[in-house]
Amino acid sequence: MLPSGSNGSHNAQALRLEDVSKSFGDLEVLRAINLEVADHEVICLIGASGSGKSTLLKCINLLEPVDKGRIFVEGEEITAEGVNVNRIRRHIGIVFQAFNLFPHMTVLRNITLAPMKVLNLSRKQAETEAADLLQRFGLLDKKDEYPDRLSGGQQQRAAIVRALAMNPDIMLLDEITSALDPELVAEVLNVIRGLAEIGMTMVIATHEMGFAKDIANRVCFLDAGVILEEGAPEQIFSEPQNARTRGFLQRIIEAGRL
C-alpha cells in the first residue's frame, strides 16, 4: 500500500503542476495553477463550489485534458504528447463524490475488475488481494453484495478500496463525503485518516473543514480557479492572510461547519 520508493522523507516529489489552465467554453475554471506535492503529503483543497477543486483533480488523472500547462507525476510529464493515459491512471486513484460503483457487479467484482483487466492478475490473486483490503476496511462480509444493498458510507468505502486495489502512488478524493448522510461521514473520514497514517500521498477536495484541519499537511484555498492562499492548516484556519479566504471561512463558521 505504501507508495513506491517510500523512504519516509518528504523530499521526493509525487506531483507537480506548472501553470495549469483549463476552460469550459468561455468559463476559465483553472487559471495558471502551480502546485507541488511531496511523497506522503496530504493536501486539502478548500473553497466554494465552482472554485475549480473538482476540475483540478480531474485534470490530474487526465479525465479532463488541460488547455495549458504541464503536470508531472513521480517526475514524469503526463501531459506530454503520446503518453499512454491508461498507464498513468493506474498510478493515480480517484474517488468520486457519487461513489460511481458499478451497479451490475458485486463489491468484490467492482474491486477485482481493474486488477484483472488492466494489471492482468489472475482471478485468484485479485480476489485474495481484494479480500485483504476489504478485511482491513471492515467490508469483507459485504463482498458478495451488490452496491445498492449497501449504505452510502459502505459504498464510498468500497469505492476507496476499489481505487486502492490498483496500488496507486497518489489518491485523489473529490468531495467524497458530500453525498453522505451526516451520520455516515465519520466512517469514511476515518478510512482516510488511516490512509494518511500509512503515508499515502493524497490530494483531497473537501468541505469538511474540521477534517482538513487535522489531516492536511497543507491546505490550499481555491477561488475562481486560482490558488489564492496556501499554507499549514493552523495558519490558514487561524490567521488567513487573504480577505477572500477570511470571508470564505467566516461563512463556513456561520454555517456551523467549523
Added chain:
Amino acid sequence: MIQPSSAPAPTPGIPELPIPPARRRMLRTEKRGLVIAAGSSIVVLGILSAVALLSPGSSEVKEAFFSAHHLKGAAFGTAKTASVIAAFFSVTVRMFLLAEVLVLALALFLAVVRSLPGPVFFPFRVLAIVYIDFFRGIPLLLLMFIVGFGLPGMQLGTLSRQSQFVYGVIALTLVYSAYVAEVYRAGIESIHESQTAAARALGLSRWKALRYVVLPQAIRRVVPPLLNDFIGLQKDTALVAAIGLVEVVRTAQAYGTTFFNFAGFTVAAGLFIVITIPLARVTDWLIAREQRKTRAAAGFR
C-alpha cells in the same frame, strides 16, 4: 388484537368495533369493485356474443373459420394437405430463432461501431448510420422481394444459390438488426458517463470500459424493448410466404384452396398468438422488475 393504551376505552352505549371503520370501508369498497367488474364483464361479453351470433352470416363465418373438422384437418394435415402445425415449427419457428440470434449479434456490432468515439472511427460511424437509416427505411416485404428474387438472379456464386429459407433469414436480419441497433444504442447512451469515467480512472481502456462496464448495464436495461422487437420479428416471419417459401401461411393457404375453407388461417393465427403471448408476459414482468429496481435505487423503498 389488543390495542395499545392510547386507544380510547370502550364507552358505554357505543358498541365496540372489531375492525376499525377505515379498514371496513376499504373492504366494502374492494368488494363493491369486484361485483362491479364481474357485472360489467358479463354484460359486455353478452353483448359481444349476441352481436357475433345474431349478425348476418355468423353461421357461414363459423363454418369457414371455426369448423372443428377443418381445424383438425388443417392443424394435423390430411391425405391431400400438409400439417400447419408441422410447417410452423419446422420452418417458421426455426427461421425466427435463427434470425433472432443473428439480429442480436449484428445489431450489437452496429450499435458499438456507432458509439465509437474519436476521429479515427468517423468513417465507420458513418457506415453504421447509413446502414441503419437504409434498412430501417425499406419495407420488409420489398426487401424480401429484393433479396429473395434479386440475389438468385444476379449469379453471385454461392450467394445466388441459397434456399428461400436463407433469403428469408437474410431479409429479416437486415431489417431487424437496424431496428435493434437503435435499441442497443439507446441503452448505451442511457448509462451515465460517470460510469465510464470511473472505469477509465481505474486505467481501463475505452474498449474495456465499454465491454465490462457500459454494455452489461446497457443490455440489461434494453431487454424489454428487445423482446418487444422480437414479437414483431416473429410475426414478420410470415412475410417469407411472399417469396414462395412453403411455411405456415402457405400451408394454411394450400388447405384453403384444397377444401375451400379458412380453418388453416385460424390455426396459423392461433399458433402465432400462442407463441407471442408468453414473450409478451415475460416482457411485462421484466419491465415491472426494472421499475421496482429503479425505484429502489432512487430510494423509494
